[in-house]
Amino acid sequence: MLRGSTVGLRARHEDDIPVLRAELYDDVVTASRAGSGPWRPVPPGAKDPRLAVDGTEEGHVPFSVVELEGGTLVGTATLWGIDDHNRSAHLGLSLLPASRGRGYGSDAVAVLCHYGFVVRGLRRLQLETLSDNLAMLRAAERNGFVREGVLRSSAWVLGEFLDEVLLGLLAQEWGPDART
Numbered sequence: 791m792l793r794g795s796t797v798g799l800r801a802r803h804e805d806d807i808p809v810l811r812a813e814l815y816d817d818v819v820t821a822s823r824a825g826s827g828p829w830r831p832v833p834p835g836a837k838d839p840r841l842a843v844d845g846t847e848e849g850h851v852p853f854s855v856v857e858l859e860g861g862t863l864v865g866t867a868t869l870w871g872i873d874d875h876n877r878s879a880h881l882g883l884s885l886l887p888a889s890r891g892r893g894y895g896s897d898a899v900a901v902l903c904h905y906g907f908v909v910r911g912l913r914r915l916q917l918e919t920l921s922d923n924l925a926m927l928r929a930a931e932r933n934g935f936v937r938e939g940v941l942r943s944s945a946w947v948l949g950e951f952l953d954e955v956l957l958g959l960l961a962q963e964w965g966p967d968a969r970t
Contacts, residue, residue, distance in 0.1 A: 792853075792905055794897040799853035799867055799905065802843045806854045806863055811838055813886045814866065822948050823920060824884050841866075848872065851905075855885065855898050864889035867898050869906055869915075877913040879906055883926065895929035903933055907961045914960055920945060921953040935959045 791800040815821045815838065821829045825840075832838045843852055849872040855865040865885035872879040881902045885894055906912045919926040921940065931937075935957040943951035 791856075792901050792909075793858060794901040796858060796892075796897045797864065797894050797901065798856050798858050799898065799901050800856060802841070802852055802854045802866075807838065807841045809863055809886070810841055810854075810866055814884050815840055819948065820884075820887075823923075824882075826945070828946075853902075855883075855894065857894075864894050865898070867902055869902060869910070872910070872912075877911065879910070879912055879915055881906070881915055881917050883929070890925065895925055896932045899929045899933045899935075903959065903964050907964055912961065914958060916956065916958040918954045918956050920947070921955050927955060927957075930957045930959075933959070934963050934965075936963075 791798040811832070813820075814824065815832070818829045841852075849870065851869045851872070853867045854863055855867050856863055863886070865883065867884075868882040869879045870882060881899070883895060883898050883902070885898075903915060906915045915935075916938075917926070917930055917935065918941065919930070936959065937955055938958045939956045941954040941956060944954045945952045
């Protein structure tokens with residue numbers, strides 16, 4: 791497990807999947823805002839491609855986010871689109887509704903940065919988030935991410951086009967001095 795100050799990132803366990811699915815992906819609004827495509831129901835008993843982990847996809851590393859004190863599942867975090875040639879990747883994070891507003895997001899982003907820069911030896915991390923996702927914007931900026939641009943009307947979400955903000959962080963910018 792990778793440890794932050796309040797949360798840890800660990801491998802996804804089979805018993806995490808029903809919780810993540812019910813709390814994050816069966817909710818049409820939450821799933822539509824988090825995904826890059828239209829919400830689609832997954833039949834009961836079917837493998838959910840957003841959550842299933844077989845360990846073979848090199849460019850995608852999914853984690854379950856857990857509280858360090860007690861081990862309670864609080865969300866999911868991912869390093870995806872890993873490009874070993876250019877030494878870059880994207881990161882994603884989604885916290886269960888009851889776990890939001892407790893600082894877990896900032897800590898999880900910090901741990902993802904540690905994984906990307908220290909464990910994987912990447913040079914650049916980036917994320918894209920809806921412009922009204924203030925919690926993710928704050929979590930990223932607290933960890934040193936810089937707003938690099940706005941992708942205007944780039945996300946079709948529940949009947950409207952929304953802007954996305956692109957944020958980036960370079961390895962040499964990351965560290966305790968970059969966080970506020």
